[in-house]
Amino acid sequence: xxxxxxxxxxxxxxxxxxxxxxxxxxxxxxxxxxxxxxxxxxxxxxxxxxxxxxxxxxxxxxxxxxxxxxxxxxxxxxxxxxxxxxxxxxxxxxxxxxxxxxxxxxxxxxxxxxxxxxxxxxxxxxxxxxxxxxxxxxxxxxxxxxxxxxxxxxxxxxxxxxxxxxxxxxxxxxxxxxxxxxxxxxxxxxxxxxxxxxxxxxxxxxxxxxxxxxxxxxxxxxxxxxxxxxxxxxxxxxxxxxxxxxxxxxxxxxxxxxxxxxxxxxxxxxxxxxx
Amino acid sequence: xxxxxxxxxxxxxxxxxxxxxxxxxxxxxxxxxxxxxxxxxxxxxxxxxxxxxxxxxxxxxxxxxxxxxxxxxxxxxxxxxxxxxxxxxxxxxxxxxxxxxxxxxxxxxxxxxxxxxxxxxxxxxxxxxxxxxxxxxxxxxxxxxxxxxxxxxxxxxxxxxxxxxxxxxxxxxxxxxxxxxxxxxxxxxxxxxxxxxxxxxxxxxxxxxxxxxxxxxxxxxxxxxxxxxxxxxxxxxxxxxxxxxxxxxxxxxxxxxxxxxxxxxxxxxxxxxxxxxxxxxxxxxxxxxxxxxxxxxxxxxxxxxxxxxxxxxxxxxxxxxxxxxxxxxxxxxxxxxxx
Amino acid sequence: xxxxxxxxxxxxxxxxxxxxxxxxxxxxxxxxxxxxxxxxxxxxxxxxxxxxxxxxxxxxxxxxxxxxxxxxxxxxxxxxxxxxxxxxxxxxxxxxxxxxxxxxxxxxxxxxxxxxxxxxxxxxxxxxxxxxxxxxxxxxxxxxxxxxxxxxxxxxxxxxxxxxxxxxxxxxxxxxxxxxxxxxxxxxxxxxxxxxxxxxxxxxxxxxxxxxxxxxxxxxxxxxxxxxxxxxxxxxxxxxxxxxxxxxxxxxxxxxxxxxxxxxxxxxxxxxxxxxxxxxxxxxxxxxxxxxxxxxxxxxxxxxxxxxxxxxxxxxxxxxxxx
Numbered sequence: 050x051x052x053x054x055x056x057x058x059x060x061x062x063x064x065x066x067x068x069x070x071x072x073x074x075x076x077x078x079x080x081x082x083x084x085x086x087x088x089x090x091x092x093x094x095x096x097x098x099x100x101x102x103x104x105x106x107x108x109x110x111x112x113x114x115x116x117x118x119x120x121x122x123x124x125x126x127x128x129x130x131x132x133x134x135x136x137x138x139x140x141x142x143x144x145x146x147x148x149x150x151x152x153x154x155x156x157x158x159x160x161x162x163x164x165x166x167x168x169x170x171x172x173x174x175x176x177x178x179x180x181x182x183x184x185x186x187x188x189x190x191x192x193x194x195x196x197x198x199x200x201x202x203x204x205x206x207x208x209x210x211x212x213x214x215x216x217x218x219x220x221x222x223x224x225x226x227x228x229x230x231x232x233x234x235x236x237x238x239x240x241x242x243x244x245x246x247x248x249x250x251x252x253x254x255x256x257x258x259x260x261x262x263x264x265x266x267x268x269x270x271x272x273x274x275x276x277x278x279x280x281x282x283x284x285x286x287x288x289x290x291x292x293x294x295x296x297x298x299x300x301x302x303x304x305x306x307x308x309x310x311x312x313x314x315x316x317x318x319x320x321x322x323x324x
Numbered sequence: 325x326x327x328x329x330x331x332x333x334x335x336x337x338x339x340x341x342x343x344x345x346x347x348x349x350x351x352x353x354x355x356x357x358x359x360x361x362x363x364x365x366x367x368x369x370x371x372x373x374x375x376x377x378x379x380x381x382x383x384x385x386x387x388x389x390x391x392x393x394x395x396x397x398x399x400x401x402x403x404x405x406x407x408x409x410x411x412x413x414x415x416x417x418x419x420x421x422x423x424x425x426x427x428x429x430x431x432x433x434x435x436x437x438x439x440x441x442x443x444x445x446x447x448x449x450x451x452x453x454x455x456x457x458x459x460x461x462x463x464x465x466x467x468x469x470x471x472x473x474x475x476x477x478x479x480x481x482x483x484x485x486x487x488x489x490x491x492x493x494x495x496x497x498x499x500x501x502x503x504x505x506x507x508x509x510x511x512x513x514x515x516x517x518x519x520x521x522x523x524x525x526x527x528x529x530x531x532x533x534x535x536x537x538x539x540x541x542x543x544x545x546x547x548x549x550x551x552x553x554x555x556x557x558x559x560x561x562x563x564x565x566x567x568x569x570x571x572x573x574x575x576x577x578x579x580x581x582x583x584x585x586x587x588x589x590x591x592x593x594x595x596x597x598x599x600x601x602x603x604x605x606x607x608x609x610x611x612x613x614x615x616x617x618x619x620x621x622x623x624x625x626x627x628x629x630x631x632x633x634x635x636x637x638x639x640x641x642x643x644x645x646x647x648x649x650x651x652x653x654x655x656x657x658x659x660x661x662x663x
Numbered sequence: 664x665x666x667x668x669x670x671x672x673x674x675x676x677x678x679x680x681x682x683x684x685x686x687x688x689x690x691x692x693x694x695x696x697x698x699x700x701x702x703x704x705x706x707x708x709x710x711x712x713x714x715x716x717x718x719x720x721x722x723x724x725x726x727x728x729x730x731x732x733x734x735x736x737x738x739x740x741x742x743x744x745x746x747x748x749x750x751x752x753x754x755x756x757x758x759x760x761x762x763x764x765x766x767x768x769x770x771x772x773x774x775x776x777x778x779x780x781x782x783x784x785x786x787x788x789x790x791x792x793x794x795x796x797x798x799x800x801x802x803x804x805x806x807x808x809x810x811x812x813x814x815x816x817x818x819x820x821x822x823x824x825x826x827x828x829x830x831x832x833x834x835x836x837x838x839x840x841x842x843x844x845x846x847x848x849x850x851x852x853x854x855x856x857x858x859x860x861x862x863x864x865x866x867x868x869x870x871x872x873x874x875x876x877x878x879x880x881x882x883x884x885x886x887x888x889x890x891x892x893x894x895x896x897x898x899x900x901x902x903x904x905x906x907x908x909x910x911x912x913x914x915x916x917x918x919x920x921x922x923x924x925x926x927x928x929x930x931x932x933x934x935x936x937x938x939x940x941x942x943x944x945x946x947x948x949x950x951x952x953x954x955x956x957x958x959x960x961x962x963x964x965x966x967x968x969x970x971x972x973x974x975x976x977x978x979x980x981x982x983x984x985x986x
Contacts (some may be wrong), residue, residue, distance in 0.1 A: 050405050053438040055577070055590075056390045059399055099392035099399060099586035100579045127891070140399040142392070217450025287603045289577045294430050294437060295575030295593070297601050299618075301543055302626035321547040321621075324608050352867075354934040355779045365824065372783065375932060376869065387870065456801070457694055458783040527800045529691060529786065554974045558698040560876035564932050576898055591898050594871075600887055644831045645775075648930035649719065650695035 054292055057097060057142035058085050058090050063117065065137055070204045072169055073133055074109065074121045084118055084230055085143050090153055090176040091283055091311045094145030096120065097243050098135075102128035105147065105288045105306065109172045111179035119134060121172040147291040148310045151177050151255060151281060153184075159191035160253040165266055165306060167258025168197050170205045173283045174257050175312075192248060196224040196239040196262075200232045222246060240265035247273065254280040267314065277314035284317075284324060286309045300324050326499065327485040327509030336486075337362050337414070339502050343658075344448075347381065347409040349374050351663070359413065363394065367592050368415060372458050373640060375568035378420040382443045385426060385567075389439070389577065392586040402585075405438065408446040412498065419463045419640035420449040420471035423570035425474070426638070429631050430573050439590075451475030455521050460641030462530040468638060471521045482514040518593050520556050530639075532655060534609055537661050540629025547621060551659045556616035558649050563594035565643040565652065574600075595619050620656045664767065665713040667697045667831060668738060671764060672711070674734050681762050682733040682976075685724055693776035693788040700735070701724035713738070718813055720924050725880040729757040737761050740768035741822050741835060742815075745922035745958030746771040746879035748826045748902055752961045754778060757881050763978035767832040770809075770816035773929075777811050780804075789804070792954045815925025815938065818842035826957055839977035842923065861907065865931040868906045870898065874927035874937050880917035880957075887912075914940035919948060919967035922958035951975040 064076035079085045088094070088108050097103030104126075110119035124133045132141075151157060162181060164174050181188050193213065197203045203223065214221050224235040224242045235242060239262050250273060256263055263282060270280060286298040286305045293307030301320035303309065328336055340346045344361040348370040357371035359378065391402040424444075431440035451473035454461075460480045463470050465624065472478070477495030490496040499506070538546075566572045576593035577587050593600060595618045601609045611617050627636035637646060643652045672684045688699035689712040698719050701707050720743045728735045739747055741952075744765060750756040777785065777797065784800035793808040820842055822835020850858055873879045875888075887893045888909060895908075899973040914921075914937075923945060946957050952966035952975060 050438050050442065051436070053405070054435045055437075055439075056403055057401060059401060070631075099394065099588065100581045102579070103577065129604070136397075139397045142399060142401065285603075286608065287601045289575065289593075291436050294573070295576070296595065296622070297593070299622075299626065301547070301621075302540065302629040314505075319543075321544060321601070323614065356934055358867075370781075418905055456783055458778075459785050497813075522776040524784070528784065554699075555710070557700060560873065562876040562930075563869075563871040564873045564930075567871045572803055578898070593898055597872075597889070597898070599891070609728050644695065645778075646932040650690050651699045652695075654691055655697075 055290065057095065060085050060096075060141050060143040062135065062139045062141060065135075068121060068204045068206075068232070069197075071124045072121055072202075072204050073124075074119055074205070075132065076117050076119050077141070078117045080140070083116065086146060088112055088118070088146035090180045091148070091150040091173060092118070092146040093148050093291075093306075093310060094118070094143050095147065095288075096128075096132070097142045098128060098131050099142060101131045102126075103142075103289075104128050105285075106290060107173035107176070107283070107310075108146065109175045111176050112182060113180055113183035118258060121169065121175070123169045123250075125160030145291065146195040147306055149308065151283075153177060153180055157231040157253060158187055159189065161249065161251055162191050163248050163254045164191070164193045164195075165239065165243060165254060165256040165258070166193070166195045167262040168202060169204060170256075170262070171195055172257075174255055175205055175208075178213070182213070183220060190220070190252070191218060192220045192222070192246075192252065194222045194224070194227070194239065194243055194246065194248075196242060198226050198238075199269050200225055200227055222308035238262070238265075240269045244269045244273065250274040251281075252279070256280060256282050263289060277318060280314045281311055282314065282317070284312060286324060311324065325480075325487045325491055325509060325511050325514075326503075326506040326645055327487045328505050329485050329508075330481065330483075332505065333368060333486065334365075335504055336502060337368075337411070338364065338424075339505055340412055340414070340498075342382075343410075343501060346414060346470040347411065349559055362414075372456060372461075373417055373420070373642065375642070375646070376570060377414055377423065377568065377642065378392065378416050378449075379423060379427060379570045379573070380426065381411070381447055381608055382440055383431070383573060383575075383592075386589050387439060387591075389588045389590050392588065394586065405442065405558050408442045410446050410448075412448045412450060412624070414450045415452045416449050416456060416473070416475055416481075417640070418468050418470045419454060419638040421449060421473045421478075422463070422466070422468050422638045423640075424449065424633065426472050426565075426571045426627075426631075426636060427573055429634065434644070448477070448494050449450075449475040450498060451478040452564045453478065453480040453518070453521070453612075455481060455517060457521070457525055457528060457628065458641060459529050460644040461525075461528055462533050462639035464525055464528075464531060464643065465535060465639050466635055466637060470525060471518045480514055480518065482511075482517045485509055487511060487514055512594045533654060533657065535624070535635055535657075537663055538624040538628070538635070538657065539633055540625060542662075543629065545662060546625055546660055547617070549660055549662075552617045555651065555656055555659055556613045559596070559612050559616050559651055560648055561598060561612050561615065562648065563596055564594050564646050564648060566594035566596055567592060568642040568646050570638060571623070572619075597620070620653060620660075623653065624657065664832070665711070668706045668713050668764075668766065669711050671831065672701070672707055672736055672832075675762065676702075676704065676926060679732065681736040683728075684711075684736040685721050686738050687712050687719065687721075687726060692774075693785060694777075700728065713766070715772045715788070716774065718769065718773075718929060720746055720877075720879060720926050722750060722880065722924075723877065725761055726750060726755045726882050729760040731760075734760050735763055736764060738764050738828065739824070740766060741824050741881070741967075742768060742922070742924050743778045743817070744824045744826045745821070745956070745959075746924050747883070748961050749920060749922050749958035750879060750882070751826065752965075753882075763827045765827035765830040765831070765834075767835070768816075768822065769819065770812040772808075772811045773813040775934075776813075777806065780806055780810075782806070813925070813929060814936070815929055815978070818844075820923060820956075826961065842942060843946050845936070845939055846946050849939065849943070864935050865907045865910055867935055868910070869933060870906065870909070871932060873930045873932065874910075874935075875913060877930045878913075878917065878927045879922070879924060880920045881925070882952075910935075910937060910940060917941060918944040919955075919965045920957050921945065922956070 062078040289295040293304040298305040357369035393400040431437040454470040623636035694716040921941040
């Protein structure tokens with residue numbers, strides 16, 4: 050019988066990084082070494098601990114990374130609590146890749162890019178940002194606006210200051226919600242910060258974060274003159290199969306697992322308001 | 325057309341079951357019909373339809389997907405799939421026969437569901453034309469002719485004989501396997517019976533129900549209809565409609581710790597259930613209105629939008645007969661329809 | 664009766680006593696009646712129905728309805744008043760937000776029983792002197808009224824309304840019911856026979872939860888079977904015994920609170936006689952603690968919720984206390 054997508058592969062967790070008080074980044078390779086499968090930025094994978102649960106997670110590492118995949122996961126429910134408690138060397142099950150991807154090889158090519166993220170929302174965008182950094186000549190200016198509750202809640206903070214901020218042609222603007230000792234950067238919510246920074250409306254926007262942040266940021270972008278056709282986001286709903294058959298992650302007739310998770314706002318606008 | 329006398333049905337079933345597992349609809353003690361594995365002496369039900377649809381044969385209520393053995397930090401994945409045995413489902417009504425082509429559109433679309441395909445490949449569907457449709461029948465609404473069912477092969481009764489014809493190679497193989505029991509027969513009386521059935525179909529109370537005003541182009545119009553509140557207000561949020569429905573195919577995947585390992589199984593799920601879309605951090609469908617709306621939007625709008633206009637209903641009438649509060653797709657269509 | 668009820672409802676709406684009415688709405692056929700809330704005279708005229716098929720017990724809807732603003736008129740049959748009263752006792756309904764009009768009850772009819780006679784293509788059903796005249800697309804059919812009566816009505820326990828603000832029609836009495844006959848029959852079986860009986864019945868379960876969701880005694884905000892953290896949540900049985908567990912646990916949970924309204928068996932798509940589990944509990948409670956009818960009143964202590972030193976079973980707590 051042919052392989053079935055519902056039968057998972059084994060992945061080995063080779064590194065666990067405490068990113069923030071409630072986010073850890075897990076490095077996963079196949080038992081033979083190397084990546085379990087290839088993916089494109091924005092795609093997801095189903096991770097599971099048998100007997101505990103299975104859930105869809107965005108692949109946070111860039112496909113340009115040839116050695117491993119990474120997942121930045123916030124402690125939230127049953128499975129994620131288990132994942133946060135495990136040690137290096139633990140095997141997990143993994144299947145995928147699922148969903149579409151950010152159109153890095155088509156619509157985004159040659160464009161000036163503006164990434165806007167809030168909290169754990171950086172996780173899916175990190176894959177794109179690093180893909181763009183590794184294929185720098187294919188894209189124009191890159192700007193990242195990223196905010197979190199506090200300095201400690203900035204995911205991938207070390208990578209941001211050590212690598213992204215040292216890259217040429219990348220502007221990184223960080224913000225936190227409230228003033229904090231040891232933070233001399235910007236303080237304030239992401240939607241307001243975006244307006245303050247007044248980015249060029251020629252940029253193509255990729256946004257991910259809490260729904261309320263997305264809602265106000267999108268409104269702000271529109272005020273600045275951005276069109277919905279310029280703005281991409283990535284969605285999350287409950288999933289079981291990952292291939293558009295189990296029937297629970299639909300928004301209208303689109304399945305987030307198969308037709309998404311990446312949507313352009315004009316496409317989302319045509320769908321019923323149920324997400 | 326080839327035929328066999330109705331009083332020789334026992335012989336026919338014996339012949340089929342001699343080489344393949346045979347399932348026929350038969351009457352239970354409580355009077356309801358259900359498909360059972362044929363055993364000598366079992367009688368074909370005269371009921372119009374079974375309570376549970378025939379989808380069970382290809383998409384069972386629960387099935388084991390994969391097993392895991394947990395050993396310290398290590399996990400072993402055990403593929404539990406086995407090649408299905410060959411089987412025949414006899415007496416499938418036209419509505420259920422069509423339901424398989426709808427299920428195919430989900431499970432055989434890429435990536436193919438190997439569990440479903442395995443059983444589909446090994447199952448032969450022998451349909452049976454209806455002669456006494458009920459008031460709850462509305463298969464005609466979906467372009468199904470109850471007097472001429474689909475399936476790999478089809479049977480028609482003229483009251484004396486059962487006529488059998490093949491629709492494809494699998495059906496022909498089935499007929500070849502029982503050829504010694506069949507002889508050529510005159511279909512003139514059968515044609516009369518069929519004509520009479522079609523007359524009855526036209527007289528059924530739901531005969532005029534059409535899908536003309538439904539389909540993928542009505543996405544937001546129907547989603548935002550103000551009728552959903554009233555339609556869903558007495559819905560109990562149970563799964564009866566979903567589970568008796570031949571085309572409902574949403575499923576859940578769950579793990580079960582047997583004490584010796586983990587069984588990952590798949591089971592039917594219902595969009596009517598409160599936890600269907602529940603996530604660790606929230607639920608986009610908080611009230612029964614949203615869940616109720618999902619089920620009917622899926623059948624009347626989303627499914628046709630994704631499948632060249634084909635609807636996710638075959639008009640079998642099971643939900644009409646079985647919903648505890650008698651709320652159903654017909655009432656929804658009539659209330660919702662904007663001409 | 665239907666006309667009188669519509670007039671009563673219109674009057675109570677017009678007088679401002681209530682601002683909505685819960686009752687039954689006509690369907691596509693003679694029998695497919697849906698519980699519904701009506702807010703205007705026009706709606707009542709258009710589709711309010713009360714006839715031989717309006718069997719649904721609307722009490723459970725009042726858990727939600729009575730917590731909304733305003734007052735709702737509920738037409739309750741005798742059996743429904745027991746359910747409602749039990750909900751009052753459990754503080755699950757807001758009594759003062761419901762105006763109850765007691766109406767005569769059944770016996771109500773079961774369309775499935777008509778269909779089981781091979782009668783199909785049903786266009787209309789009329790009761791003429793307790794013979795059902797059934798018009799079908801295949802011609803006229805008839806059958807005795809009593810052969811189509813719902814099981815729950817065939818073993819009716821009471822024609823008396825135990826709670827109401829107003830009565831329509833004549834008040835009835837508590838009946839000497841035959842409702843424990845089948846329970847006795849099961850009790851007289853051998854353990855193996857009884858086990859086989861229930862295994863056969865419960866194996867038909869498709870786990871649709873209709874019995875639970877219709878049950879006026881099942882009003883938990885979140886059922887333990889829907890709660891992933893409970894450890895027993897399941898949508899489908901992982902093994903063949905789990906279905907039995909679902910029904911047995913449910914029967915235990917409603918024991919002493921089940922008023923024997925019979926809705927569980929009425930709505931079961933697989934005709935499982937679930938009410939027999941509940942009746943066994945009712946019969947045992949009667950035998951062990953003295954006659955007790957849940958829902959009969961809204962104030963008395965239920966035997967299973969109360970501790971008495973002379974309780975039938977030697978009580979561990981009491982005995983240890985004495986030592």
